[in-house]
Amino acid sequence: MDSSERTERDEPASSDADSLEEGDDSPSPPPVEEELPLDVVFEVLKNERRRLVLEYLRRTEGSVTIGELAEHIAAYENDITPAELNAQQRKRVYIGLYQCHLPKMDDADAVAFNQGRGIVELGDSAEVLYEYLDSDGAIDDGGRIRQYTAFSLGGGLAFLFAHATGAPMLPELVVFALLIGIPAVAYYTERPE
DSSP: OOHHHHHHHHHHHHHHHHHHHHOOOSOOOOOOOOOOOHHHHHHHHTSHHHHHHHHHHHHHTSOEEHHHHHHHHHHHHHTSOGGGOOHHHHHHHHHHIIIIIHHHHHHTTSEEEETTTTEEEEOTTHHHHHTTSOTTSSOOOHHHHHHHHHHHHHHHHHHHHHHHHTOTTSOHHHHHHHHHHHHHHHHHHHOOO
16 A cells, blocks of 8 residues: 555544534534433332432432431331421431432432532433322322221221111121221222222
């Protein structure tokens, strides 16, 4: 191979490099936004502490310290007020957030976690995660529990009445089936879609 062949082959590559150095006037394509994969979404949301982090950050609408976040979550987990927390309860949650949960959420871009400063704020992918959470942030099962309790008590009273009066038209198996069936039907008809 002589030097003229080598130069011809090298010229297109060098001219491409020259055009990159000089700057190309053609517009560059916009950055491609990648959707958060479902396995990442579910990995982030499968842990209650991570869901609590997202909910707390949504309500505060800004950055918070990891200490404030740990205090809130520890109070929730122990079902007490933040003023009633002891140092061990705070520390246990703080360490879990610092070492495991916040770095994992930061990798998924659910939060922006500055470990050096101890500051946490919502990340760019947080909105995608909120689509999978309840709109009000908490599941209120109080209404369902009251409804199931009322059905069970009503069925139990019907069972006692039938048993006490010796009524042949309500066999014990039918009453038992109603005690189980009515709450089950109520649950499946009220489930969110």
